[in-house]
Amino acid sequence: METPRKQNQPAPKPYAAPRLVRYGEVRALTQASTMGGNEGASMLTTQMSSDRLLKQDWVRIGTHPLGVGIYLFDYKPEFRDRHGHGRQFGVMADEVERVLPAAVTRDADGYRRVDYAMLGIRREVS
Numbered sequence: 001m002e003t004p005r006k007q008n009q010p011a012p013k014p015y016a017a018p019r020l021v022r023y024g025e026v027r028a029l030t031q032a033s034t035m036g037g038n039e040g041a042s043m044l045t046t047q048m049s050s051d052r053l054l055k056q057d058w059v060r061i062g063t064h065p066l067g068v069g070i071y072l073f074d075y076k077p078e079f080r081d082r083h084g085h086g087r088q089f090g091v092m093a094d095e096v097e098r099v100l101p102a103a104v105t106r107d108a109d110g111y112r113r114v115d116y117a118m119l120g121i122r123r124e125v126s
Helices: 077-083 093-099
Strands: 043-045 047-049 055-063 069-075 088-090 104-106 112-115 123-125
Antiparallel strands (some): 055 069, 104 112
16 A cells, blocks of 8 residues: 655655675775785685784674674784784674684684684685
8 A cells, every 4th residue: 555645745766776886805995914924925714813802993894694793903012913913804702602602712822713714704814
């Protein structure tokens, strides 16, 4: 049942499907630096340090289908040489651990790591 339009109200525009725009790789958008200093080389990695204790200045930019946040962040200065300089993209391990504990492990220092492949996220580090 259609609702009547008020007089002098223009007819609604027909629906047009949105257009998907691809802006490039996430690492280019976040200015992530190289890890290990191998300029020009890239490798596919699934395990990434994702402990909230390593990060600062995080901003939630989305939600993963599992309900965990997707963030832009910087590693704290004392962790940047090991984990990366510049703006980074990822999840928080404590959130992932609540919904998919099998995707979270701890490194030798006791910090949480997330297996991004288990979340369906492909991380390429150059």
